Amino acid sequence: MxxxxxxxxxxxxxxxxxxxxxxxxxxxxxxxxxxxxxxxxxxxxxxxxxxxxxxxxxxxxxxxxxxxxxxxxxxxxxxxxxxxxxxxxxxxxxxxxxxxxxxxxxxxxxxxxxxxxxxxxxxxxxxxxxxxxxxxxxxxxxxxxxxxxxxxxxxxxxxxxxxxxxxxxxxxxxxxxxxxxxxxxxxxxxxxxxxxxxxxxxxxxxxxxxxxxxxxxxxxxxxxxxxxxxxxxxxxxxxxxxxxxxxxxRWEQLNAGRGARREPGAELLRQARRVREVLPRVPLPDILRDLATTRSVDVTITNFLEGVTPYTAEPEPDAEPEPSTSRPKYVTPAPTGTFPRSARERQLSFQERKAQMIAEARQKYIEKHGLHVLNC
Incomplete structure (x- = not known):
């Protein structure tokens, strides 16, 4: 625990x-x-x-x-x-x-x-x-x-x-x-x-x-x-x-964590951004409220995934039309939607999402400037 x-x-x-x-x-x-x-x-x-x-x-x-x-x-x-x-x-x-x-x-x-x-x-x-x-x-x-x-x-x-x-x-x-x-x-x-x-x-x-x-x-x-x-x-x-x-x-962090429920600090906002990268549809106020209690990114993510902390999901943004019918060469496979429970597996999942975002940004840059990149 x-x-x-x-x-x-x-x-x-x-x-x-x-x-x-x-x-x-x-x-x-x-x-x-x-x-x-x-x-x-x-x-x-x-x-x-x-x-x-x-x-x-x-x-x-x-x-x-x-x-x-x-x-x-x-x-x-x-x-x-x-x-x-x-x-x-x-x-x-x-x-x-x-x-x-x-x-x-x-x-x-x-x-x-x-x-x-x-x-x-x-x-x-x-x-x-x-x-x-x-x-x-x-x-x-x-x-x-x-x-x-x-x-x-x-x-x-x-x-x-x-x-x-x-x-x-x-x-x-x-x-x-x-x-x-x-x-x-x-x-x-x-x-x-x-x-x-x-x-x-x-x-x-x-x-x-x-x-x-x-x-x-x-x-x-x-x-x-x-x-x-x-x-x-x-x-x-x-x-x-x-x-x-x-x-x-430490004992000072107990009071700091309780005070953060009223006024989130820079550290709490940084942790909230990390949670949003993994769970983009969870509202930011709900994330801040849970982080003020747990003070842990992993525990907060687990609370939302397992239903311990209830929330109302934000609507998905409208999907933009595909600029090309061909499949991008540098996009990694999308996540399956099943989020692992252990901290190690969650960190690996975070790294996969980060790699996917970098690959998508690179592909958009190539298509925008009409570059020809050899597929190695």
């Missing part, structure tokens, strides 16, 4: 079809949110008054889990020799779940109050001296999520390489989240790495419980691998543990 943009993000907050259960729970959810808001105030006061010690931080972490209704299950154990852990990214509270069971800190560019950041196990990336930390404090591991932003957990985005320059031994972590009624993360075109998703956090207060499963995998050695090869090995290990696929998309 090709991991397109629409398969990796959630546009809607609500999931499931049992509306009656949701309506019955709604009053209780509002009361629970009010109670947890009071807990949040207590958490805020406690974080200001209590000293910054490990035992106190563990208490605050537990109180934060109660506040947000987070229940964490951990599988496996952390390698004490690893100061870097790498995980997939599925929610804004991944750092809280990991900090609670693994004692990690997470690097973020979020602009949030200091007490809130420390309680959730977040440290500002701009204030973090990475090399000094790993040299002086290996007992406090850092959790890195190199996808750059959250997905719905159905696939892994392309990793950035910078986290893997920090050490030769890294431990992968696979995180999954389960919740009733609502999706954990909802994507908007305005999402950025510097703004904390407060709307997602508020739904944690309303939901009865959000269950995190943190699976700690065996540590991996870099050996002689480059940064890219090492990151791909770690990503594949996490994907295998989650039983999901990997994508070559």
């Amino acid at each position: 090709v991991l397109t943009v629409d398969k990796l993000i959630n546009d809607d907050r609500f999931c499931g079809e049992n509306v009656l259960q949701f309506l019955l729970y709604l009053p209780f959810g509002l009361v629970l949110m009010a109670f947890r808001t009071v807990l949040a105030l207590i958490l805020w006061i406690a974080s200001i008054i209590l000293p910054n010690k490990s035992a106190v931080r563990q208490i605050l972490s537990t109180l934060a889990c109660w506040t947000f209704g987070v229940y964490v299950k951990v599988k496996g154990s952390r390698d004490q020799r690893c100061s870097v852990l790498v995980a997939n990214y599925v929610s804004c509270l991944d750092s809280l779940a990991a900090a609670h069971v693994l004692g990690t800190i997470s690097l973020r560019k979020w602009k949030v109050p200091p007490f809130f950041a420390s309680t959730l196990g977040i440290k500002n990336v701009a204030q973090f001296a990475r090399k000094q930390h790993f040299a002086e404090c290996p007992s406090k591991p850092v959790l890195l999520q190199p996808e750059g932003g959250p997905t719905n957990g159905k696939g892994l985005l392309k990793f950035t390489d910078w986290p893997f320059q920090l050490g030769n031994r890294v431990q992968p972590v696979a995180i999954t989240v389960e919740r009733l009624f609502t999706n954990v993360t909802v994507h908007r075109p305005s999402d950025s790495r510097t703004a904390f998703p407060w709307s997602d956090a508020l739904w944690f207060l309303w939901t009865p419980a959000t269950v995190f499963t943190v699976r700690v995998l065996p540590a991996m050695e870099r050996n002689e691998d480059t940064d890219t090869v090492f990151s791909n090995r770690l990503r594949q290990a996490i994907a295998d543990a989650l039983q999901v696929g990997v994508s070559e998309l």
